[in-house]
Structure formats: structure tokens, C-alpha cells
Amino acid sequence: MAAASTAAVRRMDFTPPILCGAGGACPRIDAEDDKPMAEAQHLRVPAELAGVRLDRALAALAEASSRRAVKEAILAGEVAVAGEVVTNPRHAVAEGDAIEARLAAPVLAEQVAPAAAELAVHAEDEEYFIIDKPPGLVMHPARGHALDTLANAIAALCPRAAALPRAGVVHRLDKDTSGLVAVARTERARASLAAQFHDRAAARHYWTIVHGCPPATGLVDRAIGRDRANRLKMAVHAAGRAAVTRYEVLAAAGAYALLRCELQSGRTHQIRVHLEHAGHPVAGDRQYRRHARAEGGAFGRQMLHARGLGFAHPADGGWKEYEARPPADFMQALEDVGLRAP
CATH class of the missing domain: 3.30.2350.10 (Pseudouridine synthase)
Incomplete structure (x- = not known):
């Protein structure tokens, strides 16, 4: 792993981070096959996804999961639509369909690598904190930005958040847009905030x-x-x-x-x-x-x-x-x- 940046982190006065437990539970690993246990997600198809293939709709709704994980779950019979198990990824969903899916939780080795950087913490809470993102900062690791992103800095600032998908970041701003970003510190906060942004309640x-x-x-x-x-x-x-x-x-x-x-x-x-x-x-x-x-x-x-x-x-x-x-x-x-x- 590349060496982490040594730039200062502003306001590191959080409660000592806990990687697992205390509301920030890590994905459970089955010792027999070393694969993460599945977690149930309950989703509903919005109007704009009506008629879309199940695999594509589920990938859009379950943002923390990869397209590959979604397809594997469907083929394995881990996805039900309107109460019926569906194993065809091409199945067309309808507006209002209730989807229950058990998708593989990401393993810790695939989480965002920590890299310390200066961040302005605008507000904090036991469940989340609010970052005032400066312009020019990329949100998530991508080609050309392996460590110099908001998610990397969050992982260094709060390892408890680093154990969550996308380091707890539940919405995004463009690189050159400045301003407030909500970051979850617990799985409860991540699920709640992600649902509110998806449902336009935020x-x-x-x-x-x-x-x-x-x-x-x-x-x-x-x-x-x-x-x-x-x-x-x-x-x-x-x-x-x-x-x-x-x-x-x-x-x-x-x-x-x-x-x-x-x-x-x-x-x-x-x-x-x-x-x-x-x-x-x-x-x-x-x-x-x-x-x-x-x-x-x-x-x-x-x-x-x-x-x-x-x-x-x-x-x-x-x-x-x-x-x-x-x-x-x-x-x-x-x-x-x-x-x-x-």
C-alpha cells in the first residue's frame, strides 16, 4: 500500500475510533469460505426506474454494492421482487415494486485506504459528521486519484467510518464544487442518510x-x-x-x-x-x-x-x-x- 500523506488533519478530537462494534459493526466474515456474510436490504422501485432490468435497477438503488455483486446475488436466488424470488437479471421491474436483496457486504480489504489530509469539520455527532469540502478535492478514489480524495481523508480521520461502504460518504459534490458533505460514522447513519438522499427527503x-x-x-x-x-x-x-x-x-x-x-x-x-x-x-x-x-x-x-x-x-x-x-x-x-x- 502506498504511504499515507503526512499533511495535518484539522479537528481530530473525535472519540477514539473503534474499528468494529459500538454501533459501527464490521461485516462478519465466515471462517469457512472467507466471504462476507450477506446483509438484507429493503428497497422500492421509483418511477424513473420502471421497466428497467432488475440488475441495473438494483445496482442503482443499492449504491454500496457493485454490479457484479448484484448479478451474483440474483443468480444465487438472494433477490425477491414483490415477494417472489427472481433469478433472471433481465427481469423488468415496475414502479413501486418492493425488492428484498441479500447482497455481499464489502470486506475490509476492499475499503478505502486512509491518507491523512486537512479537512474542515463543520459539525459532528456520534452518528455522523459534516465536512466543509474545499474546491479541487475529489470525492472518491478513481483513476489518477488513488489517495488524494475526501474518502481517503475520512478513512484517516475516522477509521470507524472507513469500515463503511465509501467511507461513510452518502452523497457527492463535483471536484470543483465546495461546500457541505454528510459522512456517516455508523451503519445506522449510513443507511438512514443514504435513504433520505435517495428518497429526496434530505x-x-x-x-x-x-x-x-x-x-x-x-x-x-x-x-x-x-x-x-x-x-x-x-x-x-x-x-x-x-x-x-x-x-x-x-x-x-x-x-x-x-x-x-x-x-x-x-x-x-x-x-x-x-x-x-x-x-x-x-x-x-x-x-x-x-x-x-x-x-x-x-x-x-x-x-x-x-x-x-x-x-x-x-x-x-x-x-x-x-x-x-x-x-x-x-x-x-x-x-x-x-x-x-x-
Whole structure:
């Protein structure tokens, strides 16, 4: 394993981490075959997955499991749809179908490798903590980012979270988007938060600087899917998945406006795609605005910040809300284009 970074970690005053037990139970390993025991998951098919193959639908709903694990579970008779065991991965599911699946739990050797890095802990709790992610930080390990990600830093900060799928990270922000991220510290919190984000019960709002000045309030209700011409991008098209973004203008000056955007769905690049489609692309967005590189020094990245986060507490159900002001580069960009934050 590569050596971990020695960069400082801010606010490491957590309760001494426990790898197994005390609410953060590790996957049980059967000594006979060294395979992780299966864990039952109860899921329901949303409207946007109606008619989709069972293996693909289950892979989308059970985000912590790989496509391979899903297919193996189906073939092994570990998946039931509407109370009936289904062993055909191509079985088409219907809206509202109840799925019970016993999927192999990930083994610890496959968990995210710890690599210490500086993180700003915005808030903490026995069940979770809230990270204020800086721009430029990738969420999960991928090609070219084996150790320098939020998940790696979480694994170093709290080994109890590292024992969970995706190091307890239950939703994502784009690399160059700053702001609040919820991270589970226990399996109870992971399951609860993942369900709330999937069911759209969690609340999220963002600040963004855009080109032009849209109407004072508005709603973009357009389906989003993979761009047929460029698979690295998303696009508005009828074959995509339902997506709704509400916005209000907080400030406007000259050629720019500061918007507050609220997600009623959680699609990849949703705000960026919706606002570009509406004719008000996010300032500094080099992926979705053709001439972003010519904008000068005002925008070093896409001007998008996850400002607010709300959800029901995993233990007692009480509503929790968190807000974080944008980082220095965002505030400087506001000043540079003559906008004043409320």
C-alpha cells in the first residue's frame, strides 16, 4: 500500500475510533469460505426506474454494492421482487415494486485506504459528521486519484467510518464544487442518510454565480441524462431521468447574478446542466460553458457552493440543518464582479 500523506488533519478530537462494534459493526466474515456474510436490504422501485432490468435497477438503488455483486446475488436466488424470488437479471421491474436483496457486504480489504489530509469539520455527532469540502478535492478514489480524495481523508480521520461502504460518504459534490458533505460514522447513519438522499427527503441548497440575470425566481423541470455526443457530460433530453431545480436571485449586477438553488432531485451535474440550458451558465464552468477559459482571472473554477444541508437525525428523527459560507475564492469572485452577498 502506498504511504499515507503526512499533511495535518484539522479537528481530530473525535472519540477514539473503534474499528468494529459500538454501533459501527464490521461485516462478519465466515471462517469457512472467507466471504462476507450477506446483509438484507429493503428497497422500492421509483418511477424513473420502471421497466428497467432488475440488475441495473438494483445496482442503482443499492449504491454500496457493485454490479457484479448484484448479478451474483440474483443468480444465487438472494433477490425477491414483490415477494417472489427472481433469478433472471433481465427481469423488468415496475414502479413501486418492493425488492428484498441479500447482497455481499464489502470486506475490509476492499475499503478505502486512509491518507491523512486537512479537512474542515463543520459539525459532528456520534452518528455522523459534516465536512466543509474545499474546491479541487475529489470525492472518491478513481483513476489518477488513488489517495488524494475526501474518502481517503475520512478513512484517516475516522477509521470507524472507513469500515463503511465509501467511507461513510452518502452523497457527492463535483471536484470543483465546495461546500457541505454528510459522512456517516455508523451503519445506522449510513443507511438512514443514504435513504433520505435517495428518497429526496434530505434538503440541499447551493449558491452559484451565473451569467446574466434570470427572473427573480424560477424553476427548471427538465430530464437529465448522459450527453449522447460526449459521455463525460450530462445533458437535458427526454430520455433522461426527471430533475427539478428551483432558484431565486439573491443579487444581480451588470453581467452576473448570485442565485440560491434548491434541488428537488439529485442528478449528476444537475444545477450546472439546468442553468446552462436556461441560458444562465455557471460562471467559470469549463465543462458546460464553451468560452469559460476566456473569462479572465475572476473565476478559477466553477462558482458553485453547497451552502445548506438538512436531514432527519438517524437516531431520533429530529430535523438537523447546517449552513456554511462560501470559501474565500467564491467571496472574492463576488466582489470582483460587483455582487454583494446577503
